[in-house]
Amino acid sequence: MxxxxxxxxxxxxxxxxxxxxxxxxxxxxxxxxxxxxxxxxxxxxxxxxxxxxxxxxxxxxxxxxxxxxxxxxxxxxxxxxxxxxxxxxxxxxxxxxxxxxxxxxxxxxxxxxxxxxxxxxxxxxxxxxxxxxxxxxxxxxxxxxxxxxxxxxxxxxxxxxxxxxxxxxxxxxxxxxxPRVTWADRWAGLTWIAEGYAMKTVVADHLAPWVERGFDLATVPAHTGWAWAVVAGFGLQIYADFHGYSAIAIGLGRWFGLDFPRNFHHPYLATSARDFWGRWHISLSTWFRDYVYIPLGGSRRGTPRTLANLWTVMLVSGLWHGPSWRFAAWGALHAAYVSVEHLTRWPDRLARVPGGRLLSGALTAACVTYAWTYFRAPTFEHAWAMSGAMLWPSWQPVPVHLWPQPVELAAAGGLVAWELTVALRLRHRLHATAPQLGHALDAVTVGLALAAAVLLRGPGSVFLYFQF
Amino acid sequence: MSPATRFLLAVLVAVAVLGGAPWWRGSDVPDAVQAARFYRTKALFRRQFDLVVAGDSRVARGVDPEAMRDVLGPIRIGNLGFDANSLVEPTYLAYLPTTLAEDAVEPTLVLGISPFALTPGSARRNGWLRFDAEARAVGPAAWMLGWEGLFAPLGLVERTGDADLQETYRPDGYLRTATPAHDPTARLARYRAKFDDNRVTSEATAVLLDAVQTWVARGIRVIAFRTEVGEPLRALEDARSGFDEARFRAAFEARGGVWRTLPDHGMRTYDGEHPVHAAAVRQSVALAEAIAAE
Structure with missing residues (x-):
């Protein structure tokens, strides 16, 4: 169901x-x-x-x-x-x-x-x-x-x-x-449910056609900007889709008096690959941490063993997502990102430079986006073609219909804007200065999100993570 | 503000917006809006059919899913025919498999072949491109067109046009046509011009044949048939379009498709090209029987 x-x-x-x-x-x-x-x-x-x-x-x-x-x-x-x-x-x-x-x-x-x-x-x-x-x-x-x-x-x-x-x-x-369900639980549940449905039906379902057009082609156009746009579209789609499902689940749990752990914590605001894995599919990454990584020795037995453990967990995590070596490649890319960070500590060093956190956030988002290519492409050949277009600057003409349509851009823009309000702590600032106004705005936002989930829903697709 | 008050306020806002939606747009739906909604919605089908019939207006008006179900049983059938459509336009070909349900037992694409749909000119300008673009641009607004639009992908009322041509839009994409008029030569002049500098080419058909090969590799059954038209138009198309049915059929079957030749019923059309409903039912039953025999 x-x-x-x-x-x-x-x-x-x-x-x-x-x-x-x-x-x-x-x-x-x-x-x-x-x-x-x-x-x-x-x-x-x-x-x-x-x-x-x-x-x-x-x-x-x-x-x-x-x-x-x-x-x-x-x-x-x-x-x-x-x-x-x-x-x-x-x-x-x-x-x-x-x-x-x-x-x-x-x-x-x-x-x-x-x-x-x-x-x-x-x-x-x-x-x-x-x-x-x-x-x-x-x-x-x-x-x-x-x-x-x-x-x-x-x-x-x-x-x-x-x-x-x-x-x-x-x-x-x-x-x-x-525990007894209180109005605070019901309100918290409603906010999760409204966010989840809006993420799924308004954002993910509008982004689905954009991504499908890009990944359904027999021949991938060699255009760097287009390739990044398609893969970034998928990165936003899978986040909105999976976070949407998790949010609905958490909200329903609250209505039944049950507390489920948070599964996503604004992953695209991460400033390193390690940070990303602390924000993306948290319940899975902590499962692997507690039942695989730590029993293997975690980071307590020197650098070579730590890196071997990291690679093991990332490869298994990749294969958990699907029975294909493409998912293993996706896991291997993330293992490589985390390994480089472990050896060089570049995010920490960059954070000390003015504007460094912003730059490391952008670099992390680019690395994560690039890795999605192997996750979403239907075949290795397709992934390599898309990857080539992303990495080697090329600007061959792309048919107009393959570019994102206005409504798809609006869905992506809406999600990015929402994440920016979190990054800039706008809601926290409003609640700190005018709590009553903040509460009223929360209620109106939740009501509009519920209405949007019905009125503005996109063409639709099944929940992506059902296949896992 | 207490959590209970916030909860109530949020629900009130949602109910007000949802309840007010039909009034914002007005209650009457003119015929032109109905037609636009019909075709836009056909461009928004997603993962909901076991069998999809694709093609141009000959398919839209000539393949009745209800009649096919009488032969094939209670499967989900969609009609994705668009006026002046193309079968060599990449986005339309990319769209077709996305309309098949993930739980379809035997996902099937049926292509209604007409020579014009295999020409380069049809790929550049066709009904699909127009309504696909409109659906994407106004998709969210389309949901605002009425209460029924809030909860179902398509909820069209019957539209009756003038006395000469009555059209009924069906949620499965079939356009039922009734008219007392009958002029088997009405479309001939238009088709003579359509093939000027715009003949069927191997480059154009290769786009379709590549797609067929991809679909078959993905486990989709692909069947094609040539849509019936009046005899004068058929003769004109054979003479001027450059379409070689035997050659196309051989190439199509080499890519894994299944070709079906429907029995000649002496199609009754109102304009030499498009069937009236009774003729569409006969063609649909013949098509379903040919599919069932596969």
Whole structure:
């Protein structure tokens, strides 16, 4: 079920009313949340639900197993991790195997699993599920004894299919005894939801045709400005799209009295690649930090080991996004950016120069934008052609229709302007000097954002991160 | 200001703007606006069909998705025909696959081939380019055209023109035409001029054939047929357009497309080119049967 579908606009209020009415019975609330989340997930294609349930049951049993037999905890953890990674490999990474075989031999392999059978959001819920068993194994979390409680966590509908990836240690206690929802929660939830829908339907959906035109071409025009415009358009589109989904999820969570972690923090205001990864898809990058980077030794074992760990995490993170070496290339580029920063400390040095932070921000944005080429291009050949046009100044004529249209520029400009108000702290300044006016302006802005999400919606596309 | 007050104020602002939208633009929708909305909306379809039929006005007026569904079953079919359209214009070709639903079991593009749509001249100036540009420029404003526009991609009322030509715009993109007039030579003079210095070329058709190859590689089934017209116009096109059907068909099939020749029904047109609704239904059923046989 899509957040932007009509059926969701019926489903969400029904869930909210049911949740509110069941306030006196925590057990009933968990049952309602679990059943509703299963309906949400199975809507449109119920074939995917058994995979979610099977994956969850293995992790629930593994948690119970560890609680009863600590001496066999490693075995239980291995069963959980192998099951989750096995599901990911079976459903997602056969395409990588096929691509590799085609690259090496020139022959394609037959698909063992129908690609259309890929369960939506499998990368999100398997990682969420693994965080449960790993935390139980590390004794940082008491395993739940209630399977309904566990599935209310794993299948929680607002963040089930596209995150944020919420840790079990963060969410399970909240689900057991959710705090009373106040008007402050409802207001905060509404602001997140309004921002999310506006980002998705007004910005991302208007930018989608611009990006599709640019990346759907058989021959890429060799025009540096055009190539940067197309890839920058995608950088803004994926931010508005994914941040939009996360914001709606966080807002819905607040209405149910649940606190989800923030997933994006104005990533294009980052002044270094390291800073970018502290702002982009935060729930995934912290997952990799805590469950991969730090166990590998993090930055405690010297520079060569630190760089090796960085590259491992970035490459795995790239492949998490898709079963193609293009995503690995995207991860490798970010690994290279962070490695250079680690060795040279150039952002810190540049920050000491007047205007240096602005310059390092611009350089970071350019590097991040360039890397998106490999993320979005349909093939390596296309990525190389686009990359060549970006890096080698060339100005071949580009047909007028391939340039961004006014409405697309307006969508991009609106997002950039919004980010600038954050960078310049305009809202903070207004609230500091005239709090009542600031509050009123907030309310009007939220109301206009909600109306814009209906009236000004673009041609549309599915949420990009659903494919991950 | 308390959170509850802010919440209420935000909801009031949203309701006021949404509620006021229809009044800002007025309530009556003139025929010209209906026509513009029809074609702009056809340029804004996104990922919603299992099967899409593309082409020019012969497709727009001659392929009825409802009639095709009688043969093919309850699948989602869209008609993307535009007046004076081109099948060798890159942005139109790029647009077509984006209208296929991601969950389409067997995504299919059907191309209604007419010789003019394969000429370089059609690529430079055609109905698609005009309405695509308008849709992008006024897309947001288009949503303001009425309540129905707020919640559905297309919510058109039936437009009845003058007594000679009644057109009904359908949300699936089909333009149903009814008229008592019947002049099989009405379009001949225009078509004689259309092919002056503007014949079908291999360079132009290569644009379409490359796209076909790309679509097939992406798992899309691509089918083509030649749109039916009155016999005098067909003879004129064969003589003056430079279109060699056998040669085009061979090249099309070599790129992975499937060619279908529809049975000759003696198409009843009102102007020698465009079918009335009954003839469109016959052509649509024949097309669907040819697709089902594939």
């Amino acid at each position: 899509l957040f932007t579908s009509a059926v969701f606009l019926l489903f969400a209020p029904l869930m909210y009313v049911g949740w509110t009415l069941a306030r006196s019975s925590p057990r009933l609330r968990l049952l309602l949340l679990t059943a509703g989340s299963f309906v949400f997930y199975a809507w449109g294609d119920p074939r995917h639900l058994p995979v979610l349930v099977a994956s969850g049951l293995v992790d629930f049993v593994a948690g119970r197993w560890m609680a009863r037999r600590r001496d066999q905890a490693s075995l239980a953890l291995a069963a959980s991790v192998l099951t989750n990674l096995g599901l990911l490999a079976a459903f997602r990474y056969q395409a990588l195997l096929q691509e590799t075989a085609a690259l090496l031999t020139g022959h394609s392999l037959p698909a063992a699993v129908d690609p259309a059978a890929l369960p939506v959001g499998i990368s999100f819920y398997t990682f969420q599920s693994m965080s449960y068993t790993i935390d139980v194994y590390r004794r940082r979390l008491e395993p739940t004894e209630d399977v309904v409680h566990f599935f209310a966590y794993l299948a929680l509908f607002p963040q089930l299919v596209a995150g944020p990836i919420v840790r079990a240690s963060h969410l399970l206690p909240q689900l057991r005894t959710p």
